[in-house]
Amino acid sequence: MKRNGLFALIALSLAGIGAAQAQDYSNWYIAPRIGAVLPDSDRETDTSLFTGIGIGYWSTPNFAVDFEVTHNDADFENDSARDGHEFENAGVGVSGRYFFGDAGSSWRPYVMGGLGFLRHAAISGNLLRPTRTNGWDPMLTVGGGIQHGFSDRLAFRAEIAARYDRDNNSRAYYTSDNSTGYVDAIASVGLLINFGGGGTSVTPTEVRKVDPPQDPPKSCRDLDDDNDGVNNCDDRCASTPAGTQVGPDGCPQKISIDLRGVNFKFDRPKKGESNIAPTLQEPTADSIAILDQAVDVLQRNPSMRVEVVGHTDSVGTDDYNQGLSERRARIVFDYLTSHGIDASRLSGPTGFGESRPIDTNDTKEGRARNRRTELNPQQ
Numbered sequence: 001m002k003r004n005g006l007f008a009l010i011a012l013s014l015a016g017i018g019a020a021q022a023q024d025y026s027n028w029y030i031a032p033r034i035g036a037v038l039p040d041s042d043r044e045t046d047t048s049l050f051t052g053i054g055i056g057y058w059s060t061p062n063f064a065v066d067f068e069v070t071h072n073d074a075d076f077e078n079d080s081a082r083d084g085h086e087f088e089n090a091g092v093g094v095s096g097r098y099f100f101g102d103a104g105s106s107w108r109p110y111v112m113g114g115l116g117f118l119r120h121a122a123i124s125g126n127l128l129r130p131t132r133t134n135g136w137d138p139m140l141t142v143g144g145g146i147q148h149g150f151s152d153r154l155a156f157r158a159e160i161a162a163r164y165d166r167d168n169n170s171r172a173y174y175t176s177d178n179s180t181g182y183v184d185a186i187a188s189v190g191l192l193i194n195f196g197g198g199g200t201s202v203t204p205t206e207v208r209k210v211d212p213p214q215d216p217p218k219s220c221r222d223l224d225d226d227n228d229g230v231n232n233c234d235d236r237c238a239s240t241p242a243g244t245q246v247g248p249d250g251c252p253q254k255i256s257i258d259l260r261g262v263n264f265k266f267d268r269p270k271k272g273e274s275n276i277a278p279t280l281q282e283p284t285a286d287s288i289a290i291l292d293q294a295v296d297v298l299q300r301n302p303s304m305r306v307e308v309v310g311h312t313d314s315v316g317t318d319d320y321n322q323g324l325s326e327r328r329a330r331i332v333f334d335y336l337t338s339h340g341i342d343a344s345r346l347s348g349p350t351g352f353g354e355s356r357p358i359d360t361n362d363t364k365e366g367r368a369r370n371r372r373t374e375l376n377p378q379q
Helices: 006-013 284-300 318-338 364-370
Strands: 028-038 048-060 063-075 086-099 107-124 134-149 154-165 182-194 305-310 346-351 373-378
Touching: 028 063, 028 154, 048 182, 063 107, 086 134, 107 154, 134 182, 284 318, 305 318, 318 346, 318 373
Parallel strands: 305 346
Antiparallel strands: 028 048, 028 182, 048 063, 063 086, 086 107, 107 134, 134 154, 154 182, 305 373
């Protein structure tokens, strides 16, 4: 098998790309690529340009399936009896790629395997059997490569593979041994363009406490003996403890702290990650503002206790999502304590994995909302 130019293609594939951020994969992507076919020496053809475009689907964070169409035109060698002729290979197939490492990693090596069919047809000259003008033959591909994420939507792939082509059309008629079947090398580089990414923020509901009356008391409507913000005439619970959040009737009211809008990127935070800002969906400043508002509510209600819980979307295994939800609860728990909230007022952190979605997991928007944390008031 010829190897002219193979090392140059490998160097191009693995050239330095610069710093990159981890990917937030959605389920679907497109993957155009370009490279070279280094043919089996028995074909008697030159190295040729290879092109392909595929539609891919992430079935898990570590496994993707590509449906691809490929093409290359091959010129026969100068010393071949068919010098001056050109031959076309058009292929359709499906391949699976298993990626190593966490989905949030920038660099991810992978192995691949695929199968499909190649159509062999003459472009110039009478190269085929007299009774056939073209033909389809099965093919099998195995190889490996590396993927590098530039952003939530874009990644780079470099791949080297061996393709077995059971070709009994392009050459067998012209050889005395009637040989069929060739193993070609394919070196290619390409892009992965993700359909998903991004997210939306929802403005949280602000919890406000009514200030007590400032004027000197003159009647029951001017008096507030328990300082809960409700005058004595309307207060049906006249002895509520100081700092208790009450309703219009003066009786204790359950406070809710809404963290909608604080959503996490796919598969973040990673193990050992302690800085919350890079793990949040854009715009990050909006999510931080919501967390700071939760800190303010807790500081203004010193008797309030909450449970910190985390959730994930449905992508990934149950065990993996359980650990991911616990990491999300932990990073919010640590954010609250680092901003002055005593850990004795917080229970958890608790993770529920993918078991309690608030939206569908069938769309990227629904999955983004399911990647969340909550503060649940405790009695």
